[in-house]
Amino acid sequence: MRKKLMYIFLFFICSFISFNKIVNAEEYYSELMPQSKAVTMVNIDKITLENFGVIKYVKIGTDQGTRFEIIGRFTNGFDSDVNVKLKYTFYDGAKNVLKEYNEDIIAYKDYGASYTKVVQANSDGYSIDDVKYYTLEVSVPMEVSIFDGADTGSYFYDNFHSEINVKLNNIYEVNEKFLGKFKGSVRAIDMDIPFRHKYKRADGANINKRAIISDISASDSYDEYIKKGLKVVTIGNAEQGETEKEFEFGYKYNVGKDKIKGNDEVFFYLVNNNQVEINNYTFKINLPQEFDKNNVSFVDGNGNIVDNIEYKVEDNSVIGKFTDVVKTESIYAIKILLPDNYFVNTTLNISNNTWIAFVLPVTFMVLTIVIRFMGKKEKNKKNNQVGLYLDEEVNSLEVGYVLNDGLKETEISSLVFYLANKGYISIESDRKGYVLTKVKEYDGNNKIEETLMKRLFNEKSSVTRKDLKENLLNIKEEIDKIFKYKKNKRFFIRSVFNYKLVFWLMILVIYFVVMNDLLFEYQPNLLLVNVIPGFIGLVIMLIPLTSKKYQLIEKILCVMVGVVLIVSPIMLTSYESFLQDNLYVAAYILGVVCIVSIAVTTSMMNRRTAYGNHIYNKIIDYKSYLVNVSEEEIKEAVKNNSNYFYDVLPYVLIMGMSDKFYEKFDKIELEQPSWYHVNKFNLEDFYTEVKNIYSDFYIALNKRI
Structure with missing residues (x-):
């Protein structure tokens, strides 16, 4: 404790001795500083170093001998971690160099931290007592200025070119090429593709369709996962020593059948809530047939016409570019109004999970009712x-x-x-x-x-x-x-228990199928988080309801507990998934109706x-x-x-x-x-x-x- 108190005391002493003036530079070189002085503040872009200096200790606590400690504090105002290089040079009284110390430190995003380095000078070929002066050099060893204003702070895309081939069956073949520029070294990047094709048509109608994503390709190895309604494709790996990398990325985007009569329409998001800043963005959209070039427009996320895109129409193609840097979280889309039936052989784009969520519960319900009432004529x-x-x-x-x-x-x-x-x-x-x-x-x-x-x-x-x-x-x-x-x-029937067991398994399967349809293209990692409590809730709720052994108050309490276990995970983690499509809501309601019907039928199952x-x-x-x-x-x-x-x-x-x-x-x-x-x-x-x-x-x- 005594030693720690001494460190704190000396740090505050160092903070109040004479300082240099504030310096703003991308690199900083201090003048020759007496060992007893400290640098008050250095600003290198958004990296700030405060109260850096050298403190000399003589036989403190149990230490036997003298040593230096280099101390200070740094903060990082960027939105990502940044490398900072420090160089200390010690001089004797005649201003001859005694020793140089170099160190790379990581300034963490939005984080302030104290810095301490212990120097045991006697083991480095000189005596602590010989040190009279020092100099401090600080630099950020990359071009910080090219990232100024970038919301991501760690990398951006340059020379970005997107080519979209629109097919007659309303499938967009997307191919993108761009240069990734990184602070520090190359790392993996994420490309987001939404499962829901949402936009407002030219006639004011709101469109919300499921898109089928297929044939993903990339110039490097990649992984896929789903997060909040997005297919996220992670491309590449970390590559030490490299700061730039060319990427290629492609996929097919099937937006399916146009739900509204009167016109067809091309609508594609060139940028959709991007998390990376884009510089020098060019594009080319190729359509399969002729179209009226006067029906081409570019809009933002609110449907307003934008003026930062230049384009021309050549043959059946729209060629253009963004006139400025595309900031993060931007939304820009191309809209082309087309004659009705321009697209042919389009698909409904109802997923297999949704078909199963509608067909399987009804099939199970009908099957249980048929089994339950087989032999009814004989009974009557x-x-x-x-x-x-x-x-x-x-x-x-x-x-x-x-x-x-x-x-x-x-x-x-x-x-x-x-x-x-x-x-x-x-x-x-x-x-x-x-x-x-x-x-x-x-x-x-x-x-x-x-x-x-x-x-x-x-x-x-x-x-x-x-x-x-x-x-x-x-x-x-x-x-x-x-x-x-x-x-x-x-x-x-001796196998009646087996029938009931099968019916209960049907109920659990229905619940799993409905929840899988709800979450598979929204947040599949939450499936078990919702299904396991839901299974437990169903058992707690339905067994007493379908048995004659429980009193009314017991049944009410079990229903309350069951509903909480079923509904709570959805409300806490997955409520937004219901907002993706009315089909999900309809499938969920149908599943609940079928579950109740099977449960009631099961309670009557004493054939x-x-x-x-x-x-x-x-x-x-x-x-x-x-x-x-x-x-x-x-x-x-x-x-x-x-x-x-x-x-x-x-x-x-x-x-x-x-x-x-x-x-x-x-x-x-x-x-x-x-x-x-x-x-x-x-x-x-x-x-x-x-x-x-x-x-x-x-x-x-x-x-x-």
Whole structure:
């Protein structure tokens, strides 16, 4: 710290001792300066050196001996880095040269920095104490004046010639030759070609067309990339020691079909927001057929006629030049109004990405709808065999599973009365509540019924309402798993999960295709930045929306999070890409519509097997029959089977029509079922207790008891 403070103190001392006057020159040679003085300021064009001098240190801090430090500060006012040469010469008291020091430093663009060089004189053949005078020479070793006023500051183009051959199919063949002049040494250059051909026609109409760029060529090796709607071609490499280089660059620019009737038009940007200054710009535009030379004009970026271009028309060519230097960020274009249909066999210039973005989402959407509704006629076909019984070997839970396309708590609840009616469970009811008793061990071959018996009683002989929550914990998930891997194949297509997986992949592909179309010719390096959060947002948003497992508030929150993940990257990085073409907006909207349609279709994707359709139709017909069954048929059924009401009860519970079915028996005297025990039986109290038990099971399965 002590050493650093001493450096700072001596630097400020040097700043206040006697100085030379300010000097303005491209090269600077100081007079013979006493070692104790400094040069206050040197301006070499836009390079400024301040307070340059020599400081002598004697045994500072832990240093053993004496040394010099050359210190100062420089700033660069150019718009690029510039080489600066420094030369220090030390003299003794008789003004004899002791030592010369040369150094090249880089003055960085718009940057001020301190400069320090340590000189250990004793090791260079002379003593520090012998130094009494010094001189400073400063120079910028290139012709700075040729760059004066250039916005790029680092290089410019000279003797620039552009030749454009306009073809009958409205394709411009562009060939450019020019000399690159550089500060320092030759480096790679960038040539920009816009993907969008935008301009205002002579009749005032705004044109915004996609151009096809092809057949790029260059006199040196080159690379291509896309940035904000431009194809950027980087030509050449750094070449040390060279300051000039000839370049040639060519490409085809297909501007496609004229969208407006009445006239055709040549419109080409000779200069379009250039980043490099151009000197001695000449051009020649060759048209394929005759045209009216009075319809030739040159305009700036606002469509105004310019007066800094001289030209003449020879045969079918426009030959001309710029009368002054073309500054950076200039816009100049040639306009030639032509008769209608001057151009023939032109193209629409709709990219393959755009075609795919329109065709693929619609194809996927139609395909999912067709797959979803295949077999619909079979499902809706009525079965003629209906009667008092379902006449199928399915329990009430399986009926509900087929009817509801999945497992619900009510289906498990109904199975209690189904098993009671089969002789496995008895129910004892009194004022204190009810007790469910296991009458016998389950000896059937239905895995679901066996699971419910085992879990319900949990190695006990009887349970009450208080036992339900603990004993039935997670039983729904267990039964659902049995359905998916065992029973499900009887009722539903086993590959339905694969169908859904394919549909979800379709959604992700659609989103990728739409975003690729949006960004491919604007900023393709942002594709993953937009697609990855978008994929995550789609999953978070659409899975809850297409599932029955989520509550409304959960779905709302997931939608909000999903929309943020999808929209935020676009708004932050790619919003301008939407402004390139209305086709991009239309493709994006179409993609969103198709994604939603496929998601909705996916949520309905529980296609039944042939047997599943058969059972479904039977259930629908049976439900309709029970709603409309006559009182005489009910009485006849009870007469033939006194247990008829209890046989059908589990099924009407699951069909949601138990109250209507019960009303058909209110005038019929029924016997007490063998599995229900109560001091005094009546049908109304029995049905109330059934609904209580049914409700308690539902609540327990929802983990709310």
